[in-house]
Amino acid sequence: MACKLNAASSQWIGQQSFTQRNGSSSSTRLLSTPRRVSFPIQAKAYTDELIQTAKTIASPGRGILAIDESNATAGKRLASIGLDNTEVNRQAYRQLLLTTPGLGEYISGSILFEETLYQSTTDGKKFVDVLREQNIVPGIKVDKGLVPLPGSNNESWCQGLDGLASRSAEYYKQGARFAKWRTVVSVPCGPSALAVKEAAWGLARYAAISQDNGLVPIVEPEILLDGDHPIERTLEVAEKVWAEVFYYLAENNVVFEGILLKPSMVTPGAEHKEKASPEAIAKHTLTVLKRRVPPAVPGIMFLSGGQSEVEATLNLNAMNQSPNPWHVSFSYARALQNSVLKAWQGRPENVEAAQQALLIRAKANSLAQLGRYSADGEADEAKKGMFVKGYTY
């Protein structure tokens, strides 16, 4: 295949000649200082749409409801309330979540598992249409999960690049407009340079392929909560990981205005002797974000990672106490769903109460996105931590 340089991507003119006039004499000099000419965003088929989608998702007071659990993980959620892991039960649970009246006020996007993207409500309405009617953008988990990374320190890598372009094109046809790829880095396992590089490169290749097919990539390098390390150690690791992620995103010509970053918050390891306050977590997290993440990225959509519902909301609220260059918001699964499952218990007569529980959490996080949340009056259930050692998604 012949390759040609894209004129739009060359931003500097190396040398420039000009004539300098001084009275009647004139001389011509060569300047070696480059002259900046423009900053075009590299034109791709979907660029404008990607930027618009990312902006819609990163809209004030809204965040993402993540319900993209693989069938195995969905089974664990259902087992926690005594239900079997059948397609009918998964459909009933997701129907409860997605048909919650008023959800679109607080939720701008929802990440689905492939089964849900192609599924309908029991009345036959496609879930993607249920979402669109509420101005919620449908998204899709596209990674194929974690497997051991040979040659590393017992670490893992994320599969799913094979066939990703054709799968993404199909997901777009079905109505998805953004994608998610979650890879993890473990602090107690090193992390090794190999694992960090593999995580960053995989995210960047996925992001480029997603954008090529009209899907805004959610770039999710999760630094696991596992470990007894202090918050300063998480900060060091996050600096390293985010630097490599953005380096490879740039190498792959990913349009930064058309991605969303989904990081974990910078906290101490879950087994560290001291807990950190929301203010300390916000300070450390924002420090690394400002050092490593370009303001061109429209949204930082945090994962909850095993924090309790209230913790995740308080930490987000603390991050929004002063203006940020980005929309700093949430893309929670566990921290939006825990109270819902408890309220539902798999009983049709509890659906309304469960939907109310979802709205309470969604509204709390919406307020936290705006920096206006208070935990006064929160239920004890919402304060229970959900950390699971070696958690898989």
Ligand code: 13P
């Ligand atoms: P949690 O908020 O449960 O950590 O989920 C993260 C995630 O990647 C969901 O899409």
